[in-house]
Ligand code: HEC
């Protein structure tokens with residue numbers, strides 16, 4: 001039976017166990033109640049107009065049973081439920097836990113590690129170690145959901161929320177945003193990669209992935225950080241201006257001034273989008289990537305933009 005329940009995390013197995021018995025209980029009582037009801041309807045139907053109902057005096061034994069039995073069942077459901085729930089909501093304090101800061105923004109996830117590394121959309125975690133996520137949003141409500149781990153928590157602007165898991169099976173698991181957060185909500189996806197101890201060592205030493213050129217990394221970030229959701233690279237219109245031919249373009253700002261796009265302007269536009277607004281686009285659409293992307297990552301994105309002439 002163990003593989004029938006989630007086996008990626010121990011807690012997920014408990015959640016599935018409770019869910020399974022709840023459904024079984026509900027099915028049992030639904031069938032039992034309806035069967036008795038149908039039987040009694042037929043058995044005691046009116047057979048002739050002058051038929052009298054027999055007087056019913058009540059039964060203390062029956063009343064006792066139908067009070068005590070459900071109370072025990074409901075109390076058990078509560079005990080199991082509150083046990084799993086409090087385990088889920090109590091963040092582990094183990095010495096070897098890994099704490100990752102998760103940021104949700106329209107429409108991507110990013111992860112900051114204790115050693116300063118930043119990952120976008122894909123999170124890497126060690127197998128068998130507790131991982132605590134400290135989460136916040138820079139814009140609207142999001143919700144971080146890893147279905148296979150059976151954990152989910154809202155991600156809210158201006159406060160931190162927390163989630164934890166300990167994944168025992170290496171592999172890649174889907175992340176969803178489950179709070180409708182605008183146009184590209186359904187594209188706000190990611191993966192949690194659970195690495196074996198050897199792969200985790202390699203990952204920490206930056207040996208797990210091939211070294212990318214700045215342009216290659218920039219293109220990856222363009223997709224992973226969801227710039228692609230608002231900026232096309234082939235000139236087609238989108239929520240924001242196209243990146244095609246952006247470098248060196250002469251543009252009118254919302255306040256009427258003309259600028260020529262150069263490196264400094266691009267850095268500023270990515271870190272503080274509302275300082276210089278392109279004419280025709282509303283403020284507040286583009287999220288700020290200040291602190292979300294490292295300077296090196298911004299440089300690589302710019303290297304990529306330069307190739308789109
Ligand atoms: C939610 C939509 C959205 C996302 C996601 C987004 N942007 Fe933008 N971006 C806009 C809008 C709208 C503008 C135009 C208004 C302004 O200047 O802030 C803009 C403007 C810009 C500009 C200035 C363009 C110009 O023509 O002068 C740059 C550069 C830019 N974004 C880069 C990025 C990068 C890099 C990313 C990903 C890391 C990104 N944007 C993600 C919506 C978005």
Ligand SMILES: [Cu+2]
Nearest residue numbers: 142177181188
């Ligand atoms: Cu979202």
